[in-house]
Amino acid sequence: MNLLRKILLPFVPFYYLVTWLRNKLYDFGIKKSMTYDFPILVVGNLSVGGTGKSPMVEYLVTLLKDRVSLATLSRGYKRETKGFKLVTASSTAKEVGDEPLQFKRKFTDVIVAVDADRRNGISNLRSLTNKPDVILLDDAYQHRKVKAGFYILLTAYYDLYCNDIVLPTGNLREPKKGADRADIIVVTKCPDSLSFEEKKRITDKLAINRNQELFFTTIDYGSDIVNISETKPIKSLQNIHFTLVTGIANPTPLLDHYTSLGLKFDHIGFPDHHNFTNAELKKLNDLEFIITTEKDYVRLASDISEKKLWYQPIEVRFVGETASFDNKIVKFIEKK
Structure with a gap:
């Protein structure tokens, strides 16, 4: 404390x-x-x-x-918009928040929406032609x-x-x-x-x-890391020194997992749902190989070369x- x-x-x-x-x-x-x-x-x-x-x-x-017929409704934490908004695959994290965007890109056929006022969000969802x-x-x-x-x-x-x-x-x-x-x-x-x-x-x-x-x-933790165009086995990283970038509440389990695999990496940690500044993005772009979490990936993918940015899938x-x-x-x- x-x-x-x-x-x-x-x-x-x-x-x-x-x-x-x-x-x-x-x-x-x-x-x-x-x-x-x-x-x-x-x-x-x-x-x-x-x-x-x-x-x-x-x-x-x-x-x-x-x-x-299913819909998810989130607040859209740290987004720069207000009110009810349907999430599309082409939305940005600044418009809808990182987690709703992650949901939509993973489940393209599911309705994903954001609204801090859940009553209003529910009402808008049920007013859709294809209501959930x-x-x-x-x-x-x-x-x-x-x-x-x-x-x-x-x-x-x-x-x-x-x-x-x-x-x-x-x-x-x-x-x-x-x-x-x-x-x-x-x-x-x-x-x-x-x-x-x-x-x-x-x-x-x-x-x-x-x-x-x-x-x-x-x-x-998935056995592969993923980016926009391909997957790569984690075991292929044994001889690579990479940077793990996290903007989540508690990265310790992921750090422990990679350490247990004997991987060599540096960790750069940011607060949960962190909005990256231009200066921070510039420093990250200077790195050679970055692995991040899936929700951080949706905020970073448009600003960092896809060749050097990957994310670690996880499941319950x-x-x-x-x-x-x-x-x-x-x-x-x-x-x-």
Whole structure:
């Protein structure tokens, strides 16, 4: 914990009270939530960043896109536009945000939109000629103006929400009690060899409710790196010294993965969703070989030579209960 966060500790009770009171006003119906007669799923977290929302959204899109007409709706964090906007493959990260652009380029047949006002975004999506049957809300757990039918709450293995406190000293956006709204809780970024005993320890620590179900996932790093025109096996990098550029909340798992492969690289880290300056882009263009994350790639690809810029694909993999998770999601969709 840095010094500034320690200094801000006296403000924690105030932040806790404000967020707790806001939730209670929605719980008691004093502040109104909009309900809908079609399936809406939310993927979110209690913590600020770093829980793996994007890979989970992509997992859900892959699961559902051939079953229903699907749309994803995100805020479009750090975009330079306002209001509702449909994402196209030719959009830029500055127009729509990096993660929505990543979704659209990967799933070209799925409707992808951005709007900070989720009610307005849902209304616009349902007004389309090819309106979606199901809407997946990305990072909308605290957006209580919308009452979704299904909530998926993510918490990272190395940073469980039960071990944290609210902002500004901690990283929680709201009190831990907010986890009660979740239908499913997923512990993300787990070690690949997570034991039964460790699962039980975490389950006991989170103390989930009887109506909730807990799942565990890990990150699968693809065996190839990718750019706009080709793929290359990671093992081909054994004799290359490259630069890893990241603008994500926690690059440690990726750093550890590359180190475990015996690769030789320098790491340049930027804040999450970083907007690269012209000076930074100039320095990056002077490098010979760059690997970055997929969401950083969509922000860098137009400014750095495709010959030297590559990204590392990742996927969510469940440690155990994949079928049970999939069945719960599909059953919710079919019930509606």
